[in-house]
Amino acid sequence: MSGIEPIRIALADDQALVRKGLSALLRDLGGIDIVIEAEDGESLLLQLAQTQVDVIVSDIRMPRKTGIEALRVLRERGDTTPLILLTTFDDSELMLAAVQAGAQGFLLKDAAPEDLHAAIKRVARGETLLQPVSLHSVRANWHDVSPESKRAHLTDRETSILRLIAGGYSNKEIARSLFLSEGTVKNYITDILLKLDSRDRTHAVLKAITQRLI
Template sequence: MTAGSQAPRIALADDQAIVRAGLRALLERQGIKVAFEADDGRQLLERLAATPVDVVLSDIRMPVLDGIATVRELRAHGDTTPVLLLTTFDDSELPLLAAEAGAQGFLLKDATPPELYDAIVRVAAGETLLQPVNTAPVRSRYQYHDDSPPSERFSQREVAVLRLIAGGYSNREIARAMFLAEGTVKNYVSAILDKLDTRDRTRAVLKAITLRVI
């Protein structure tokens, strides 16, 4: 954040009190104000109606109303408060589901404190964040036969598209998740294939993993 700017005020939702206490302590040490806590999505919605915040930080897996269902209800009622969803589950479907529901961010709970702080600040500023697909297991068991370097450097947006391709997402799904036109995604995919000198998405992903592009 820029010097002199205020840290975001957040709402914190998680069904485990000990997790909420840990997150609150962690965030308040970094200057982020926790306006209120909730132990499920329904309670979060009720409290949010009376206490507006800059960002909602919510677990995905909660009783009564889970994080994704909570985001859907918020958006259905016209509430545009940015939502950052947390989970312990490394599930490649969750970033897409979170984005489709209207969440601005998705982060695993094993993120470092600076990563969490940065995600909250960026989401509060209007950015959309999707956590990268974990490619380490693939890299450990497979090496693509062609390890020649790409012809050009990849842009940040191209790397983001590559990560979603690695997660098995179609162009249409990538477009929805990244708030882009489907034609724009097709152009990114074509540029990625050209840079990696491959003819299909599977080979592109495997080569990108081998070269540590993603």
């Protein structure tokens, strides 16, 4: 026994076969405990009010509240549980809506089970997952692009750190890569969020992409 607690997740999808299939695949890969299965956004919200989880994995398009609508309700009631939204569409507008609502991850349903398994572990560690939309589409559809004169001005060090954040690196990994202390990295990230007027790392990365800072 390793003594490592499994990651507790909530899984929401209106298609029973998809939901059961994902649940079985994730269990087989190990280290994950599916404690909630929901067939729509309303059911997901009701169960989350009763049961605490580490990560939420939800389809975007569901009846009785979409994944994004459920996410907005969670954030409004102060629930900051990391959430990965799944979609069958390579749609940059959906990705932006998901990030603006407070999602930590965005993944296509045709991703390999191992990719979803890895994504759950990443967001459970506080990282983000910005897959799979092209940067061109993100820039074209982002509705908060600042004029050139209002672009954030990042130092070379801040830009380096932001690139590593975009690559999914944790604070510890960034610190090791740049030969800095983890506390120093946290301070840099605080400054980056302030300069980009962003509430979290995911929002900061998307904003930096649209302003062509990274």
